Amino acid sequence: xxxxxxxxxxxxxxxxxxxxxxxxxxxxxxxxxxxxxxxxxxxxxxxxxxxxxxxxxxxxxxxxxxxxxxxxxxxxxxxxxxxxxxxxxxxxxxxxxxxxxxxxxxxxxxxxxxxxxxxxxxxxxxxxxxxxxxxxxxxxxxxxxxxxxxxxxxxxxxxxxxxxxxxxxxxxxxxxxxxxxxxxxxxxxxxxxxxxxxxxxxxxxxxxxxxxxxxxxxxxxxxxxxxxxxxxxxxxxxxxxxxxxxxxxxxxxxxxxxxxxxxxxxxxxxxxxxxxxxxxxxxxxxxxxxxxxxxxxxxxxxxxxxxxxxxxxxxxxxxxxxxxxxxxxxxxxxxxxxxxxxxxxxxxxxxxxxxxxxxxxxxxxxxxxxxxxxxxxxxxxxxxxxxxxxxxxxxxxxxxxxxxxxxxxxxxxxxxxxxxxxxxxxxxxxxxxxxxxxxxxxxxxxxxxxxxxxxxxxxxxxxxxxxxxxxxxxxxxxxxxxxxxxxxxxxxxxxxxxxxxxxxxxxxxxxxxxxxxxxxxxxxxxxxxxxxxxxxxxxxxxxxxxxxxxxxxxxxxxxxxxxxxxxxxxxxxxxxxxxxxxxxxxxxxxxxxxxxxxxxxx
Numbered sequence: 202x203x204x205x206x207x208x209x210x211x212x213x214x215x216x217x218x219x220x221x222x223x224x225x226x227x228x229x230x231x232x233x234x235x236x237x238x239x240x241x242x243x244x245x246x247x248x249x250x251x252x253x254x255x256x257x258x259x260x261x262x263x264x265x266x267x268x269x270x271x272x273x274x275x276x277x278x279x280x281x282x283x284x285x286x287x288x289x290x291x292x293x294x295x296x297x298x299x300x301x302x303x304x305x306x307x308x309x310x311x312x313x314x315x316x317x318x319x320x321x322x323x324x325x326x327x328x329x330x331x332x333x334x335x336x337x338x339x340x341x342x343x344x345x346x347x348x349x350x351x352x353x354x355x356x357x358x359x360x361x362x363x364x365x366x367x368x369x370x371x372x373x374x375x376x377x378x379x380x381x382x383x384x385x386x387x388x389x390x391x392x393x394x395x396x397x398x399x400x401x402x403x404x405x406x407x408x409x410x411x412x413x414x415x416x417x418x419x420x421x422x423x424x425x426x427x428x429x430x431x432x433x434x435x436x437x438x439x440x441x442x443x444x445x446x447x448x449x450x451x452x453x454x455x456x457x458x459x460x461x462x463x464x465x466x467x468x469x470x471x472x473x474x475x476x477x478x479x480x481x482x483x484x485x486x487x488x489x490x491x492x493x494x495x496x497x498x499x500x501x502x503x504x505x506x507x508x509x510x511x512x513x514x515x516x517x518x519x520x521x522x523x524x525x526x527x528x529x530x531x532x533x534x535x536x537x538x539x540x541x542x543x544x545x546x547x548x549x550x551x552x553x554x555x556x557x558x559x560x561x562x563x564x565x566x567x568x569x570x571x572x573x574x575x576x577x578x579x580x581x582x583x584x585x586x587x588x589x590x591x592x593x594x595x596x597x598x599x600x601x602x603x604x605x606x607x608x609x610x611x612x613x614x615x616x617x618x619x620x621x622x623x624x625x626x627x628x629x630x631x632x633x634x635x636x637x638x639x640x641x642x643x644x645x646x647x648x649x650x651x652x653x654x655x656x657x658x659x660x661x662x663x664x665x666x667x668x669x670x671x672x673x674x675x676x677x678x679x680x681x682x683x684x685x686x687x688x689x690x691x692x693x694x695x696x697x698x699x700x701x702x703x704x705x706x707x708x709x710x711x712x713x714x715x716x717x718x719x720x721x722x723x724x725x726x727x728x729x730x731x732x733x734x735x736x737x738x739x740x741x742x743x744x745x746x747x748x749x750x751x752x753x754x755x756x757x758x759x760x761x762x763x764x765x766x767x768x769x770x771x772x773x774x775x776x777x778x779x780x781x782x783x784x785x786x787x788x789x790x791x792x793x794x795x796x797x798x799x800x801x802x803x
Contacts, residue, residue, distance in 0.1 A: 231300035235309060236651060238296070242289050242312070243653040249273070249282060255354055257656060258601035268355075269368035274343060274379035276386075279330055283323045290316045307794065308654055311786050315657055318487045325480050327392040329383075332484040334471055335394045336383045337458065338741040339401035343376035344409060344454060345588055348418045352585075354606070357425035363435040366422050370442045373418070377450035381457050388461050391475045396465040397714060398741055399458060401590050406455050408587040410448070413440035417587070418447070469717070469740050470708040481708045484744035489751050490661040490787035495709035498747050502701025505750055506724070509695040516688050531692055532726030534685060540621040549583060549614040552625065556581040556612065559629045559679075566677045567635055572774050573781075575642025578607040579633055589615035593738055594731060595628050597637035602645055602655070608638040619731040623685035627693045630674035636667035643781050650784045660745055661788045665752015666781075668697055672757075696725055697753070700746035703736065708743045755788045756780060759795035766803050775802070 244264075247254045251267035254260040260268040272278065293313050301309055328334040333341050351373070355366055387393075394402075413419045423436030471477045471484075485495060493501070510527055517523075522530040534540065542548040557580060567574050577600040584592045592613050600608040610632040614620065630636055640663065644655050671690055680686040703720050706712035714736055721732035739746045759780065764771050779798040780791065 228302045232305045239651045239653045258603040269365035271372040274376045286319045314787050321483050327387040332487050333742045338398045340741045342380050347373045351418050352421040363426050374446035374450040377454050381454045393465050399462040404590050413443045419443050469714040471743050488660045488744040489748045490659050495705045498701050499705040502698050505698035513691045528723050528726040535621045542617045544617040556629050559626050560633045563634050570773050572778050577642045579638045581610045584611045584613040597632040599641045619728045623689040626686050627671050627690045630671050631667045636670035640666045644784050654784045659785050660748035661752040662785045664749040668749050668753035669756040697749040704739045704746040763799050
């Protein structure tokens with residue numbers, strides 16, 4: 202599979218001609234109807250996902266009650282999600298897209314895509330309703346997501362905020378029990394996580410199972426309420442709720458996970474599950490927003506890996522590394538003097554400080570290649586210790602819509618040896634600027650996008666852009682004084698190519714966990730702990746790892762086409778504005794947007 206669009210179907214190609222003949226007043230009326238529907242759909246979705254309202258800073262006014270609620274994880278809550286998806290699909294399909302303007306058609310196709318994708322995943326009566334087949338794992342479940350949300354996302358400014366926190370803390374116990382009930386349901390249906398995922402889950406649950414006086418969810422409220430002069434009542438109330446409700450629910454969940462562990466096998470991929478092959482294909486399509494088969498993705502990953510290795514080889518030789526495999530020589534870079542921060546809290550703090558410095562440095566160069574730079578603030582943080590065992594190696598969280606909370610880039614620093622200095626800058630450019638935080642910040646601040654579009658995310662687009670952003674960082678000179686950093690940048694590109702190989706290997710070709718880990722260690726020189734955590738992530742969330750390189754290939758192919766067809770008319774700032782100004786879209790729609798922009802400039 203040499204080209205990323207081999208099996209892509211462009212949405213709305215036939216409608217483009219029809220739009221030319223649609224009267225302007227008809228398009229305006231259809232656009233107004235679509236805007237009203239979008240607002241309605243967005244508000245409906247917020248009602249079922251109260252955490253989203255808080256994350257966006259929209260838990261106020263008519264949605265003020267959502268600040269004290271959490272998502273309903275029960276069977277009734279899952280049924281409500283399915284019903285809402287089908288009802289929203291019905292209303293979207295009732296509109297005539299041929300009457301829409303070109304811009305509204307992109308918005309329509311994008312929102313419709315999200316509901317169709319959700320409906321495809323909701324057909325499977327197991328997991329959390331998304332692309333993970335497991336409701337509880339080292340990466341999934343309220344036991345690890347809700348405490349982090351309450352600690353870092355729920356605001357405490359007033360007594361009302363603190364009371365809402367207490368209400369959510371009570372609801373958290375209900376989420377735990379709902380997850381436990383769903384786990385029992387899934388296991389009865391033959392959906393059992395692999396033993397190694399359950400082992401990590403139990404480890405994290407053990408770290409979360411602490412007395413009230415040391416529990417993050419209690420200490421967070423106590424400290425923040427005190428800082429706001431709200432008194433000691435909230436700390437006492439939180440401790441009571443935690444001790445009487447949360448801990449017993451966590452005990453019940455731990456007991457159930459232990460019971461399930463006794464039935465688990467070591468098979469890593471979802472091929473072993475009932476409907477496993479069909480589920481993987483659905484999850485792969487949902488994450489990548491392409492129509493590629495697992496076999497095509499696997500071949501694509503191998504081809505990309507060969508091309509990137511050919512670029513790395515001369516750089517390794519130039520660095521004096523001439524003996525051993527590519528992976529062995531990359532691994533040797535980890536051991537060079539000055540590359541590793543001490544594996545202490547002080548050393549990890551120094552690594553975070555270095556990352557924040559890189560984030561500040563790259564921001565000054567962005568106007569060279571972008572017309573707009575988001576005004577939001579961003580910062581780098583360490584993953585909380587209690588989540589390090591199963592958390593991703595690095596990830597990003599968007600700022601609030603109003604900018605009252607900054608965007609965060611998190612590094613998993615469980616073992617500093619996994620993060621040599623030459624690897625850190627590229628990850629900052631990917632997760633921060635000009636990657637996720639840049640793209641996400643522009644989407645949130647884009648006044649031309651309806652709110653529902655600002656808050657939609659697609660892994661193929663987002664991860665593809667972030668990987669492309671690593672390339673842009675190189676092109677604007679962020680590695681000019683850091684030759685080893687260039688190797689780190691290419692290593693990360695190779696890492697994303699190999700992800701396509703190992704994800705499809707695990708879930709389609711029935712690779713073992715050990716074979717997948719060995720692929721990373723041998724081909725990439727990864728530390729065994731890093732490789733293990735990454736592979737376990739793919740086992741818990743199949744398909745998502747493939748979205749990076751497929752998305753990157755789409756952006757790169759569109760840019761190459763623009764350069765070839767526009768010649769002297771080509772301006773990289775204009776190109777970036779075209780592919781970012783449309784907001785987050787499926788890769789199929791990105792192809793359409795890019796090609797139409799090229800045609801308009803030719």
